[in-house]
Amino acid sequence: EAQVTQNPRYLITVTGKKLTVTCSQNMNHEYMSWYRQDPGLGLRQIYYSMNVEVTDKGDVPEGYKVSRKEKRNFPLILESPSPNQTSLYFCASSFRTSDEQFFGPGTRLTVL
Amino acid sequence: QKEVEQNSGPLSVPEGAIASLNCTYSDRGSQSFFWYRQYSGKSPELIMSIYSNGDKEDGRFTAQLNKASQYVSLLIRDSQPSDSATYLCVSRGSQGNLIFGKGTKLSVKP
Numbered sequence: 001e002a003q004v005t006q007n008p009r010y011l012i013t014v015t016g017k018k019l020t021v022t023c024s025q026n027m028n029h030e031y032m033s034w035y036r037q038d039p040g041l042g043l044r045q046i047y048y049s050m051n052v053e054v055t056d057k058g059d060v061p062e063g064y065k066v067s068r069k070e071k072r073n074f075p076l077i078l079e080s081p082s083p084n085q086t087s088l089y090f091c092a093s094s095f096r097t098s099d100e101q102f103f104g105p106g107t108r109l110t111v112l
Numbered sequence: 113q114k115e116v117e118q119n120s121g122p123l124s125v126p127e128g129a130i131a132s133l134n135c136t137y138s139d140r141g142s143q144s145f146f147w148y149r150q151y152s153g154k155s156p157e158l159i160m161s162i163y164s165n166g167d168k169e170d171g172r173f174t175a176q177l178n179k180a181s182q183y184v185s186l187l188i189r190d191s192q193p194s195d196s197a198t199y200l201c202v203s204r205g206s207q208g209n210l211i212f213g214k215g216t217k218l219s220v221k222p
Contacts, residue, residue: 033210042214043156043200058209090155097208100146103155 002027004104006091012110013081021076021107023091031094032074033058033101034066036087043090049074050097081111114139114205116213124219131188133199133216138182141206145177147186148200150215156200160186191220 004025013019025032033048035058045058049068063085065077074093078085088108092101118135125131133147144163148156160175162168162184168175174187184203188195201213 035212040214043212045209048209088153098144098204100158100161101210103157106153106155108153 002102004091004093004102006089006104006107008107009105010108012112014112015082016080019078019081019109021078021089021091021109023074023076023104024072025074025091025093025102026072027093027095027102028071029093029095029102030071031097031099031101032068033092034064034074034076035090035092036060036085037090037106038087046076046089081109083111085109086111114142114203114211116201116203116211118199118201118213118216120214121217122219123216124221125191127191127193127220127222129191129220131191131195131218131220133186133188133201133218135184135201135213135216136182137184137201137203137211139203139205139211140182142203142211143206144204145175145184146202146204146210147173147175147184148202149195150198150200152198159199188218191218193220193222196220 034046035043047066049055091104094101147160150156162175172189176185198215200215
């Protein structure tokens, strides 16, 4: 089944404890992206990648890192999480930048 | 800042009626437009894409695009309670990035 998977789906952590949210797609998509969604603010892009080893900042990159060592994986890293990073996170992918994106199931992160 | 504007709603329609969802966009260079449906706590799922002026129909859904007015709409005919969700209007900006509206919440009353 063609899909985008994210892990974990739910995470409660404490301020400053490094964490990684994994994202994987099995559709051979070149473009992958991370978003966060907050009430009243909609979806905001954190980082995106147009291909392996190519990543770029979105609208809200502060406090996040990403890497794209393989085409299928695009992990999101929070080196020192803070409470303002409590949010619902979505990974998405598409064949090309211009195509519609397929979203993962989401990761609900709470930072205490 | 390029934006996509949507009325946040909630838009309430009775079952069987036509629901009309609208958005405007500021990036005149946008060429691609998408409507996503998002149930509470779930991920967005693509309903329609539209690239040229005019109407595009798919089952009960019709997307309309007017580039001169920078206006996109989604009509849902014969609305069902299962259509109750938040609908996101999305444009592909001239830089290639996706620009998301904040969504319109639709409620279909039985």
